[in-house]
Amino acid sequence: MNSHVVTISRFLIDEERRHPEATGNFTSLLHDIALAAKLIGREVNKAGLVDILGAAGDENVHGETVQKLDQFANDVIYRALDHTGLVACMASEENAGFIPIPDKFPAGDYVVIFDPLDGSSNIDVNVSIGTIFSIHRKISDGERGALEDCLQPGSRQVAAGYVLYGSSTMLVFTSGAGVHGFTLDPSIGEFLLSHPNMRMPEPPAKVYSVNEAYYRRWTTGQQRLVSHLKNEGGFGSRYIGSFVADIHRILLQGGLFMYPSDDKNPSGKLRLLYEAAPLAMVVEQAGGRASTGSMDLLDVEPVELHQRTPIYMGSRAFVDLAEAMLAEGGG
Ligand code: AHM
Ligand code: MG
Numbered sequence: 134m135n136s137h138v139v140t141i142s143r144f145l146i147d148e149e150r151r152h153p154e155a156t157g158n159f160t161s162l163l164h165d166i167a168l169a170a171k172l173i174g175r176e177v178n179k180a181g182l183v184d185i186l187g188a189a190g191d192e193n194v195h196g197e198t199v200q201k202l203d204q205f206a207n208d209v210i211y212r213a214l215d216h217t218g219l220v221a222c223m224a225s226e227e228n229a230g231f232i233p234i235p236d237k238f239p240a241g242d243y244v245v246i247f248d249p250l251d252g253s254s255n256i257d258v259n260v261s262i263g264t265i266f267s268i269h270r271k272i273s274d275g276e277r278g279a280l281e282d283c284l285q286p287g288s289r290q291v292a293a294g295y296v297l298y299g300s301s302t303m304l305v306f307t308s309g310a311g312v313h314g315f316t317l318d319p320s321i322g323e324f325l326l327s328h329p330n331m332r333m334p335e336p337p338a339k340v341y342s343v344n345e346a347y348y349r350r351w352t353t354g355q356q357r358l359v360s361h362l363k364n365e366g367g368f369g370s371r372y373i374g375s376f377v378a379d380i381h382r383i384l385l386q387g388g389l390f391m392y393p394s395d396d397k398n399p400s401g402k403l404r405l406l407y408e409a410a411p412l413a414m415v416v417e418q419a420g421g422r423a424s425t426g427s428m429d430l431l432d433v434e435p436v437e438l439h440q441r442t443p444i445y446m447g448s449r450a451f452v453d454l455a456e457a458m459l460a461e462g463g464g
Pocket of ligand 2: 226248250251252408
């Protein structure tokens with residue numbers, strides 16, 4: 134084996150050694166998330182076989198009901214974290230309320246918020262999907278957390294990241310000291326460090342990413358921004374329609390991702406806590422910026438678990454430009 138191969142375990146242990154005060158709890162938590170990612174990735178890779186193996190709702194050979202993949206992913210993450218004694222509570226895009234760790238298990242200090250399988254409508258057409266996670270420290274007195282633990286602004290995240298189930302499975306995360314990407318080597322079942330210290334390129338690719346079919350529903354400011362990018366700006370356009378995949382491309386190549394507000398969705402579509410804030414931390418740690426169009430996304434004080442937010446994320450200069458044009462253009 135190449136002696137320079139760094140598994141995610143080795144990477145986390147090396148990081149921990151640089152922080153003598155570390156208890157190892159955070160390392161264990163990320164390990165558990167990486168394990169959940171492998172289990173979800175394994176099922177995602179089999180998704181095309183549902184017609185052979187049974188569709189959601191059917192019974193499998195063990196007489197168990199086959200779950201929808203997003204429900205499966207939700208259960209996997211919950212079960213990877215519920216019993217470890219590291220977590221006080223969780224919140225998932227798939228659940229209405231926050232989820233305290235049950236009394237039968239010890240509780241810890243971390244709060245984990247996740248979107249188990251984002252972009253799941255892309256599964257049927259074999260397009261990349263992702264898992265998004267956000268980690269906070271508990272701030273309430275409650276041993277098993279409280280709603281306020283989940284309603285912290287993105288700037289207080291201690292770590293955040295995503296797993297991309299693409300042509301390979303990648304886990305990308307930040308704990309506030311840069312962004313690091315690991316690619317799953319399926320032959321040994323390990324995430325290997327493939328993208329150390331990811332930085333958004335300068336100069337960035339001039340590419341915007343937005344669902345332009347909603348053009349007529351946009352504000353005048355948003356319409357003018359996109360017209361400017363493609364006409365005077367000379368931008369190209371790429372839109373996968375899978376948030377993790379669109380942001381991953383922008384992280385590697387630069388560009389501007391937008392999911393703006395529109396007539397039908399006054400706060401946009403994507404969720405602040407499960408989708409926007411974690412990827413905003415990743416993008417900012419890689420040298421980019423994330424905004425709601427009028428303020429830093431990481432400064433938004435959440436008021437409810439499932440609230441939505443408009444998103445402008447990517448290369449710093451492009452996000453600045455978007456904010457400026459929205460401010461002057463009746464945004
Ligand atoms: P989901 O949470 O229902 O999976 O939807 C989220 C997805 C994102 O991955 C993507 O950025 C967005 O929805 C695309 O929405 P649209 O089809 O409106 O462009
Ligand atoms: Mg989602």
